[in-house]
Structures are given as structure tokens and as C-alpha cells.
Amino acid sequence: MREWEHYEHTADVGIRGYGSTLEEAFEAVALALFDVMVDVRKVEKRECHELEVEGEDLMGLLYSFLEELLVLHDVKGLVFGDFRVKIEKDGTYRLRVVACGEPLDYGKHEPREEVKAITYHDMKVERLPDGRWMAQLVPDI
Template identity: 45%
Template sequence: MRSFEFFEHTADVGIRAYGKSLEEAFSNAALGVFEVITDTSKVKPIEYREIYLNGYDLENLLYKWIEELLYYYDSELMVFSKFDLMIDQDSMTLEGKAWGEKFNGKIHERRTVVKAMTYHQLSIEKTENCYVITFVVDI
């Protein structure tokens, strides 16, 4: 099973992420976002940022997850390539770590700036084999 794929969208970027668990799907969604920004295979998991979030449903939790990661990119130029998280669906909380390093133009390819997460086409589905997350980011 692939971790994520891009799909065509008129002005923005569509991402479809997959995972055997909800946590793996959220991790792959984040990886897809950072793959828009740079080649994540060149991002070393040197530093981490701890993240604690509450949401009112899974879609809101995903939105906040991606926005929080983009906040670290915008404020600290952090790019991430590894994610370790736990989601509690009863309390609708997410806690975890995002691993990466500060963007360095000599090492990391500068691709497209992701401005924000959106609710456009946002869905989280559980199939027989996996979770599928579909969403669009503003570029």
C-alpha cells in the first residue's frame, strides 16, 4: 500500500493519504504535505516538536494537525519527515512528535510553499483494509 498520492485540483494541491491505522494515515497525510514543500527523503529526523491537540471530530483534528505542522514551518522553517502519534477517538485528542530539521537550501529542494490546510474535499474514510484521508492544501 502506498503512503500517499497527489490528485489534480484547479489551483491548489489535493492529497490522498493511506494507513492501516488512523495514526498511520495522519502521519502519511503530514508526509504528503511536506513532500509538496521539499523532498522529504532528504529531511533527517534530527529535532522534534511535541504536539498536543483537541478536536471536535476527526476532520477537525486532522485540520489542526496539519495547521500545527505548517505553523512550525512558517515560524521556524522546520520541515518534517517522521511522525509518531496517538489518537484517542473518545476524547478526540492527538498527541505526538514530529521529527525533522530546519530547512536548509543547500540540502533541501525548495518546491511549493503550502499556505494553509483547508476543509475543501476533506474526508476520512475507513475501508476494509485501511483508512483513506482526502484533503486539499492551499498553495
């Protein structure tokens, strides 16, 4: 089950995603990222984009994943509200995602904060004692 939240951080907002699998945690933290920018509950799945990124470790993978989503947002003006992630490891980590959303509509999506960049600040990707996965970081707002 995917869950996400924002958490207080000095002068910024942190984003955190939980899931019963690593993939679900990555999906949830991506939802948290876009919910910083818009009300993700109002984003419809009108178009989907497939992306593939790699990372030497899970934090590098998370950084690359969210950075690619942010680039799509900045370049094409898209916001996303649904993600289907698949992660494989064969020496390095590889993530494939289908990200679905639509062009940003200021009247519909209620824009909030502008996320300028993904950072490694307070970044963690870990398995929790209850068996769930958690992914978190503080983006540059």
C-alpha cells in the first residue's frame, strides 16, 4: 500500500513515501513531490510517459528518477498523479516508470510551490522495522 506525507524541515518541506515494496515507496515519494507543486488528487491520467533511469545505489536511483520527472514537468509543463515503477538490479539499479498525468492547468490543479531541483538533502531509502520501505528527501523549493 502506497502512502506519502510532507514533513517539516527548516525553511523547506520534506517529502516521504512509504510502500510495502521498494517500487511502491518510489511511487509514493513521486506523488509527494508533485503534491508539493499541485493538488495531485485533481490530476487526471490523460497522457503517459515511459522513462528509464539508472543509479549506482538506491539514493542515486531515487535522485535520477525524481530529476527526470521534474525535467518533464519543466520542459513540457506536465504534472503527474500516477506512477507505475519497476526496479531491477544487475550490478547497478535500473528503474522503469510509466508516469501518467496531464498538462498543468492553473485553474484546475491549484499550483502551490515551485520545486527548483531534486537534492540529496536528508535523503534516505530504507526498509523499516515493520517491513515497509521508505524513501524521503528535501527538494529545493
